[in-house]
Amino acid sequence: MTASRAQHLPEAVLRPVRGHHAFEACVEQLGTAIRLGVYPLGSTLPPERELALRLHVSRATLREAMAALREAGLVQTRRGRGGGTVVTLKPRTPSGRAAARVPQAKRADWLDALEYRRVVEPGAAALAAQLELTAVRRERLEQAHAEVAGADKAASHRQADSRFHLTIAALSESPRLIEAVTSVQGTLHEMLLAIPVLEPNIAHSDRQHATVVRAILAGSPDRARRAMEHHCDDTAALLRGLLG
Amino acid sequence: MTASRAQHLPEAVLRPVRGHHAFEACVEQLGTAIRLGVYPLGSTLPPERELALRLHVSRATLREAMAALREAGLVQTRRGRGGGTVVTLKPRTPSGRAAARVPQAKRADWLDALEYRRVVEPGAAALAAQLELTAVRRERLEQAHAEVAGADKAASHRQADSRFHLTIAALSESPRLIEAVTSVQGTLHEMLLAIPVLEPNIAHSDRQHATVVRAILAGSPDRARRAMEHHCDDTAALLRGLLG
DNA sequence: AGCCTAAGGTCTGAGTTCATACCAATTTAA
DNA sequence: TTAAATTGGTATGAACTCAGACCTTAGGCT
Numbered sequence: 001m002t003a004s005r006a007q008h009l010p011e012a013v014l015r016p017v018r019g020h021h022a023f024e025a026c027v028e029q030l031g032t033a034i035r036l037g038v039y040p041l042g043s044t045l046p047p048e049r050e051l052a053l054r055l056h057v058s059r060a061t062l063r064e065a066m067a068a069l070r071e072a073g074l075v076q077t078r079r080g081r082g083g084g085t086v087v088t089l090k091p092r093t094p095s096g097r098a099a100a101r102v103p104q105a106k107r108a109d110w111l112d113a114l115e116y117r118r119v120v121e122p123g124a125a126a127l128a129a130q131l132e133l134t135a136v137r138r139e140r141l142e143q144a145h146a147e148v149a150g151a152d153k154a155a156s157h158r159q160a161d162s163r164f165h166l167t168i169a170a171l172s173e174s175p176r177l178i179e180a181v182t183s184v185q186g187t188l189h190e191m192l193l194a195i196p197v198l199e200p201n202i203a204h205s206d207r208q209h210a211t212v213v214r215a216i217l218a219g220s221p222d223r224a225r226r227a228m229e230h231h232c233d234d235t236a237a238l239l240r241g242l243l244g
Numbered sequence: 245m246t247a248s249r250a251q252h253l254p255e256a257v258l259r260p261v262r263g264h265h266a267f268e269a270c271v272e273q274l275g276t277a278i279r280l281g282v283y284p285l286g287s288t289l290p291p292e293r294e295l296a297l298r299l300h301v302s303r304a305t306l307r308e309a310m311a312a313l314r315e316a317g318l319v320q321t322r323r324g325r326g327g328g329t330v331v332t333l334k335p336r337t338p339s340g341r342a343a344a345r346v347p348q349a350k351r352a353d354w355l356d357a358l359e360y361r362r363v364v365e366p367g368a369a370a371l372a373a374q375l376e377l378t379a380v381r382r383e384r385l386e387q388a389h390a391e392v393a394g395a396d397k398a399a400s401h402r403q404a405d406s407r408f409h410l411t412i413a414a415l416s417e418s419p420r421l422i423e424a425v426t427s428v429q430g431t432l433h434e435m436l437l438a439i440p441v442l443e444p445n446i447a448h449s450d451r452q453h454a455t456v457v458r459a460i461l462a463g464s465p466d467r468a469r470r471a472m473e474h475h476c477d478d479t480a481a482l483l484r485g486l487l488g
Numbered sequence: 489a490g491c492c493t494a495a496g497g498t499c500t501g502a503g504t505t506c507a508t509a510c511c512a513a514t515t516t517a518a
Numbered sequence: 519t520t521a522a523a524t525t526g527g528t529a530t531g532a533a534c535t536c537a538g539a540c541c542t543t544a545g546g547c548t
Contacts, residue, residue, distance in 0.1 A: 008384060010290070013282050013410060013426050014273065014298050015419075022505065029258065038257050046254070047525060054258050058506045063527080080514025081524040109419075116420040119367030127359060140252060166257060175259075175353075176360040180424070182257050265505095266535065291495060302536045307497080324544025325494040 022057050026065035029055070032186040034074050034087055037159025038166065045075065045085040091155035092193060102194065107243060113187040114236040120180040121165060122228040128171035129216040129224035137171055138217060144168075145213045149206050157202060162189060164209060168216070168228075188235075195242045204234065266301050270309035273299070276430040278318050278331055281403025282410065289319065289329040335399035336437060346438065351487060357431040358480040364424040365409060365476055370469035372415035373460040381415055382461060388412075389457045393450050401446060406433060408453060412460070412472075432479075439486045448478065 030051075033039055045051065052062040066085060069075045074089040102110075133141075144160070144167040151157035162185050169181035208231040215224035274295075277283055289295065296306040310329060313319045318333040346354075377385075388404070388411040395401035406429050413425035452475040459468035 008411075008414060010277065010282055013277055013414075013422065014295075015423055015426075033254065033257055038254055049525085051258075058508095060507085060528095061505060064505095066526095077526070078514085079512075079526045081522095082515050083513080083525050085526090112418050112420055115371060115416075115418045119364060119371070119421065123363030123367065127363070167252075170252060170257075172359075174356050174359045176356055176424075176428075177363065178257065179259055180420075182259075184420075265533095293495090302538095304498095304537085305535060308535095310496095321496070322544090323496045323542075325492095326545050327495050327543080329496090 023061050023064045023068075026055055026057055026062055027068045030065060030069060031072075031074060032182075032189070034069075034089055035092075035159075036162040036166070036182075036185055036189055037091065037156075038163065039087050040159065041087055041090055043087050045087070047084060091153075091159045093153070093155040102243070110187065110191050110243065111240070113184050113191075114232075114239065116180070117184045117188065118229060118232040118236065120177060120184060121168075121232055122225040124169045124172040124174070124177045124181055125212055125216060125228040126221040126225035127174060127177065128168055129219055129221040131171070131173065132219075133171065133217075140167055141171060141213060141216060145209055148209055154202075158189070158192060161205070168212070171216070191239055191243075195239060201238060205231065208234070267305050267308045267312075270299055270301055270306055271312045274309060274313060275316075275318060276426075276433070278313075278333055279336075279403075280406040280410070280426075280429055280433055281335065282407065283331050284403065285331055285334055287331050289331070291328060335397075335403050337397070337399040346487070354431065354435050354487065355484070357428050357435075358476075358483065360424070361428045361432065362473060362476040362480065364421060364428060365412075366469040366472040368413045368416040368418070368421045368425055369456055369460060369472040370465040371418060371421065372412055373463055373465040373468035375415070375417065376463075377415065377461075384411055385415060385457060385460060389453055392453055398446075402433070402436060405449070412456070415460070435483055435487075439483060445478075445482060449475065452478070 030045075039045060046054070048059055048062055048066065052059040055062065066075070066077070070077060070085075074087065075085045076088050077083070077085045128141075144164045147160040148157065148164045151160045165181060165185055166178075169178045172178070208227060211227040212224055212231065215227050274289075283289060290298070292303055292306055292310065296303040299306065310319070310321070314321060314329075318331065319329045320332050321327070321329045372385075388408045391404040392401065392408045395404045409425060409429055410422075413422045416422070452471060455471040456468055456475065459471050
């Protein structure tokens with residue numbers, strides 16, 4: 001039995017060990033956090049030493065990443081006590097840029113992200129609904145939802161939407177699920193910047209958000225999961241359509 | 245609005261940029277693949293150059309990892325044409341070692357893995373059921389299932405079980421899901437080595453496997469997902485109980 | 489036998505990353 | 519006004535990682 005084993009598993013299981021260059025990974029992660037609105041325009045990033053600690057990276061490397069972000073115009077830095085690094089990136093409006101021009105590999109990755117999302121985000125919603133939420137956490141959820149519904153411009157709506165989904169993931173209290181949702185939202189954000197989104201879809205999306213929030217607050221994991229599945233399905237169908 | 249944002253998201257979202265050095269990651273990944281039975285006893289690993297390419301690591305680094313695995317007795321290496329690195333690790337039998345002595349942080353991580361598993365494995369099963377499987381793939385699934393049911397010793401049963409779950413993930417064809425299941429199976433394997441499993445549970449588990457396989461082959465995503473959820477729930481309940 | 493080939497084994501110089509100091513600027517508070 | 523505290527800026531040497539070239543071993547073929 002041992003030697004006759006089929007060879008399909010190793011191929012599927014082994015994956016690149018990491019994105020090389022710690023500094024690129026920092027740029028990626030901080031840049032995504034900023035673009036998603038985890039750190040909104042005008043907010044201050046944690047001090048370098050703290051960030052370096054959090055990211056398990058030396059301060060030297062973190063500073064290189066910061067320099068790159070500064071170079072790219074995402075942040076500005078002031079020295080001295082009370083100084084720090086503040087976000088200067090204004091949320092980008094999804095441009096009508098053609099969805100063509102996307103390399104095949106990236107397109108495949110995007111489609112995979114949509115499949116993955118349909119698994120992890122409903123899972124996070126169900127888990128959140130299953131927990132007994134404190135008043136503070138219920139408040140956070142409602143606040144995040146209100147910000148999505150209340151956003152006037154397309155750009156700030158996009159960030160509020162990301163924050164909404166990340167907030168639900170955070171409510172699940174599962175580090176693995178939070179990471180999964182964060183990464184998938186990063187990819188989603190990238191897709192949405194390349195694809196114009198129409199107004200009616202936003203309204204539709206907001207109604208679905210409301211359903212998810214109700215289910216979570218009511219403590220109904222199944223309803224929360226199904227509602228989030230519908231939401232992911234609809235978004236995915238739209239994006240898949242526009243991608244060809 | 246911008247400055248008044250709650251501070252809970254950054255804390256949840258930012259994660260270590262990478263676990264460790266490249267060489268440790270290689271040891272970790274190859275070691276897990278071997279322990280899970282992706283490379284069973286007696287099988288030959290791919291040539292170093294190929295592995296290095298696959299893991300996105302220089303051959304020098306990969307070789308350091310190989311040396312560590314050799315040192316640890318997991319593999320043996322022979323030079324020359326027809327040589328290579330073969331697995332020498334005999335599947336370990338879950339020992340009755342006390343489940344105490346597990347540090348708090350690890351215990352929390354284990355519990356998180358169980359939550360995560362309940363999301364990703366049923367998701368993978370549903371996705372697999374939803375695809376039109378080729379004859380080869382249906383065969384792989386049945387083969388993997390037969391090996392679990394047919395395993396005589398506890399140790400080889402454990403590896404066959406891992407391969408069964410990884411096979412389903414591979415059928416889903418989603419790189420992200422495959423990675424998720426691989427990592428969660430690695431953690432699960434670690435848990436099971438520290439916790440004795442009783443015979444009746446294995447029989448119960450095999451019946452659930454059969455249900456999952458039927459649902460996937462029948463092309464019923466919902467049934468597949470639910471069946472896998474039950475399976476995960478039962479395993480999780482057992483482990484949580486034994487963990488205290 | 490003698491060559492070819494597919495593997496592992498070795499070496500080297502350049503580029504990254506790290507940990508740990510120490511310096512400089514600026515705000516806050518005594 | 520002065521001292522302390524907080525924050526970014528700089529420097530250095532060690533360790534890790536990389537890519538690529540080259541050497542050694544051992545099977546298979548002519």
